[in-house]
Amino acid sequence: MKLVHVCTCAVLYRKHALNCHRMKPALFNVLCEIKEKTVLSIRGAQEEEPPDPQLMRLDNMLLAEGVSGPEKGGGSAAAAAAAAASGGAGPDNSAEHSDYRAKLTQIRQIYHTELEKYEQACNEFTTHVMNLLREQSRTRPISPKEIERMVNIIHRKFSSIQMQLKQSTCEAVMILRSRFLDARRKRRNFNKQATEILNEYFYSHLSNPYPSEEAKEELAKKCAITVAQVSNWFGNKRIRYKKNIGKFQEEANMYAARTAVNAANASSHGSQANSPSTPNSAGSAGSFNMSNSGDLFMSVQSLNGDSYQGAQVGANVQSQVDTLRHVISQTGGYSEGLTANQMYSPQGINANGWQDAPTPSSVTSPTEGPGSVHSDTSN
DNA sequence: GGCAATGATTTGAG
DNA sequence: CTCAAATCATTGCC
Numbered sequence: 559m560k561l562v563h564v565c566t567c568a569v570l571y572r573k574h575a576l577n578c579h580r581m582k583p584a585l586f587n588v589l590c591e592i593k594e595k596t597v598l599s600i601r602g603a604q605e606e607e608p609p610d611p612q613l614m615r616l617d618n619m620l621l622a623e624g625v626s627g628p629e630k631g632g633g634s635a636a637a638a639a640a641a642a643a644s645g646g647a648g649p650d651n652s653a654e655h656s657d658y659r660a661k662l663t664q665i666r667q668i669y670h671t672e673l674e675k676y677e678q679a680c681n682e683f684t685t686h687v688m689n690l691l692r693e694q695s696r697t698r699p700i701s702p703k704e705i706e707r708m709v710n711i712i713h714r715k716f717s718s719i720q721m722q723l724k725q726s727t728c729e730a731v732m733i734l735r736s737r738f739l740d741a742r743r744k745r746r747n748f749n750k751q752a753t754e755i756l757n758e759y760f761y762s763h764l765s766n767p768y769p770s771e772e773a774k775e776e777l778a779k780k781c782a783i784t785v786a787q788v789s790n791w792f793g794n795k796r797i798r799y800k801k802n803i804g805k806f807q808e809e810a811n812m813y814a815a816r817t818a819v820n821a822a823n824a825s826s827h828g829s830q831a832n833s834p835s836t837p838n839s840a841g842s843a844g845s846f847n848m849s850n851s852g853d854l855f856m857s858v859q860s861l862n863g864d865s866y867q868g869a870q871v872g873a874n875v876q877s878q879v880d881t882l883r884h885v886i887s888q889t890g891g892y893s894e895g896l897t898a899n900q901m902y903s904p905q906g907i908n909a910n911g912w913q914d915a916p917t918p919s920s921v922t923s924p925t926e927g928p929g930s931v932h933s934d935t936s937n
Numbered sequence: 938g939g940c941a942a943t944g945a946t947t948t949g950a951g
Numbered sequence: 952c953t954c955a956a957a958t959c960a961t962t963g964c965c
Contacts, residue, residue: 744962745961746962747961747963789954793953793954793956796954796955797955797956800955801956
């Protein structure tokens with residue numbers, strides 16, 4: 559007991575003596591220099607840390623996903639991208655959309671709190687170490703440069719932790735994203751309105767149901783779906799209609815009647831001939847005939863052909879067609895006894911112009927004319 | 938669960 | 952690339 563006490567006293571005394579020695583500053587500097595040299599030789603020139611490419615990648619990704627980067631508006635970056643991928647966020651997927659955004663915000667929050675925590679811990683630890691070193695520098699040769707180096711080491715350690723945080727955040731975002739995308743890959747039936755818009759277009763262009771790129775875009779906008787979905791829909795519709803015309807008879811009649819009413823309204827409203835809604839009606843009439851008895855088909859076929867080739871249908875022709883269509887739809891008899899198989903006749907459809915139409919899209923667009931069907935149907 | 942409807946994907950042709 | 956056709960996969964109704 560006593561011995562220990564004596565020893566400690568001795569050490570303390572010697573430390574004190576050393577510290578108070580008049581040569582101490584000089585000696586200290588010399589020792590520091592020596593240490594500096596050895597440390598430098600050992601540790602090479604690792605001082606300047608080059609920007610880690612992986613870290614940069616992670617940073618970029620986080621920024622792109624809206625996790626890091628500017629507050630509030632940030633989430634919209636990925637959201638907008640996702641929306642763009644889906645071809646415009648419709649009211650349909652807004653639920654999923656907000657769900658995605660909420661989850662992203664959650665990730666973002668966690669990321670930022672964690673980041674803050676790490677930064678705080680890093681600062682605290684750095685100060686602690688610096689204090690410690692400064693204190694020790696009274697008894698050990700520790701230069702400010704060395705302290706700085708130590709701080710750098712600490713920072714590097716913490717930044718590697720940060721990188722892990724960023725990495726796991728990225729993973730979380732990726733998982734969320736893939737799940738979100740998977741969710742939208744799942745088939746969802748279009749809402750009634752969208753289906754009606756598409757059907758209206760289809761049946762009013764039955765003679766040539768190939769919407770142009772512009773028409774597709776407009777339909778997509780109106781239906782809150784993507785252009786690709788519009789293309790899919792028309793692809794499916796064409797094939798399914800052709801395969802089983804009988805089955806679609808009722809539907810066709812319904813939409814034709816509706817278009818007819820619309821056209822009638824339009825023409826009664828404005829007595830001017832150039833009602834934009836009209837060109838389509840010609841098409842519908844043609845298709846109808848095709849699916850109906852031969853006589854009618856023939857008679858309207860020619861009519862259809864005329865109007866179609868003329869591209870611009872006058873009010874007279876239009877109203878004629880409309881009337882015809884009315885008659886046809888009221889005749890009603892054709893649907894009976896016409897089974898799907900009997901109906902199906904690729905040649906007939908060919909004759910109708912589906913296949914013959916050179917570059918369907920280019921053909922369709924002139925039919926559209928100024929103020930296409932869409933604008934009509936929407937109003 | 939069976940089934941039809943329907944949106945999406947794949948395949949192959951032009 | 953677009954399209955037809957076949958097929959897959961999900962939805963929604965019974």
